[in-house]
Amino acid sequence: MAMSTEDTLRLTVAAIMQLTRERQTDVGAGTGLSQLQISRKQSGRTSWTLGDVDALSAHWGIPVLDLLAGPTRATAELPADRIATAGTQTAVPLPGTPPGPPPAAPHGTERTAAPAPTAEAPSPAPTEPPPPLPLPPAASSTEPGQTSPQAPAARAVPHRPAPAGPLTDRIRTAVEHRLADANGDIDAARATLIKHAIPDVMTLFAASRVGGRYEHTEFPPTQDILQKRSQKGADQIWEGRPKWRSTEIHQAARAGHIHLGVTTLDINGAYLAALKTWLPIGRLTHTETGAHDPKRAGVHRITPPDWTLTDLPSPLGARQEPGPLWITEPTLRLLLRCARQGLCDAPVIHESWTSGASEGLLEKMRRALADTRKTAIETGDDLTLDYIKAMYSKFVSTIGESTANREIRRPDWMHIIRSQAFANLWMKANKAHTAGLTVVEMSGTDELHIAGEWQSVFAQGRDLSQVKPKYTYTLGKDEA
Template structure:
């Protein structure tokens, strides 16, 4: 939080650290339970490909610093206010109650992630924008928005912090300083996980930010899967914030390495064949 406060000095936009928490963002239990917002977490496997007997070599890739990359997202600045117009204002951000469109693709995961319940759902800004992008690309119909809770928004709230941490991380990797690298990873992950209703962070209470940042990480991974699919690679598995399994030459799309724009291979395996 000290790093965040330092990078906000002289900023153009003043954000609220303790706006009233909307009931939709409050957990249903004292110590456990979830609120009403769906983050779009991915947990998908390409089952038609997995049941095919043709052998395929698969590379499991790791998206570097997924949560840090998610700092580049539209965050609401102030208190969320209600809107039942059914329209989306790109200058605002928050949570939206939608009827999701059908997803009729077996070779790509749904942008809604591993949601197994049908019907209307409350989603965050990154998930809504991802669904709208899919609609523009002809992958699905546009989601129907019923109501929203939003505030004026900007992508720049965490931008200085993101750039600073990315720079320090890059230097630590160059000097093989794994202690600093792991410390930074723990710091920005804890920053996100405690900015909701956590008792471990008394300097900010923005559960809307927490959900939006997590959703942006899932959306970023989905976009990587889409990029691979468009390039003719088979998408085998997409999981969490950072795991992407592909067939084909993924190095045509990304450089290998540990920078935020690069991808890191974790392991290889073969699908299909006589041993499947």
């Protein structure tokens, strides 16, 4: 089901408030509403009326029809003199975050729970469209050091430096609010953050698309090849998931002919890195030209080339069945790349379902998640790390056909992102192979078994561009 007009309006209001750096009290003063009324309308507890829309239109100088057309159109029509050009951006919290909690206390200090807000002193904070999950109880705003007689003192909360940028601020704010709600109980905050990861990441995605060059389609018609055959069944798309081990090396090891030290490398944030991929923007259209257009993306039915290399896995992954099959854009591009490098023949393309494409549809969101992840690693913030992982992994797993995510249905995107993760892993295996290392095994999205001085090829660490060793083992018997 597509987003309703009222939900779209709530997202538009939040986007404009972010550009103008207004608080709910500012918008209320300009529209004749109280901060509490603005908060209730933005949280979905009450509805925006046509009279409210007229008032918002007059307040921001945006025509009514443009205001109702969505955040991209509305922000484009916002008068230039209303856009804030200096100062600190006011963070718009992710859905479900309570208005105005106190900031996290520095490490080693004690923060106490805040007293309940009063009607005379509301805590204004912009809100986003409500998530499908129930909103948590509201937390109030107070100065650090104040104590509520009804609430016990909170546990000390580790200091979380605020990464620069509005999207990263949203993530940081969500973590701080959930931690405040839990009175510093990290386990309780983690459970709540993970529970709300799907609506939070969808709001983050929507915010990242405000002002974007392209308007993507959220609910295009689903082609038969992308529809599941049963509730627990699969569709016809092959993602290229690898499950490969070098037969020759393992046979030689069992026979005692080789003695090989192997390191298992873990690829960091495989699905997060895979968000940078060519995605179809609109509805898919059918072609039978047999040619690949690099400006388009989708799924393709091909006859794959023979793969004769025994020391490097096939880009098609663990596929064993012969004959034509449906593959995704990253797998096709990888096969074409292998053909250009002389590793195999080019695949034969029989038909395609594609749309005009962009490699940047998810890039702003990916960068915000990656930057916040990097800061969390540097500061030892495991809570934020778990939250980020839940957001990007659940984004990938629910954007297809999932009852857990009602805001988008793009099974083509889901398959493409997963395939991009597998393609990225293959390219790392090929990089090691080209450098003279021995590829022993490759499986899943993030596991690569290498023999040789892998540190000369890959940087070690937890960044997305780095790898980390999981364990080492030895193949073969000592010849002594």
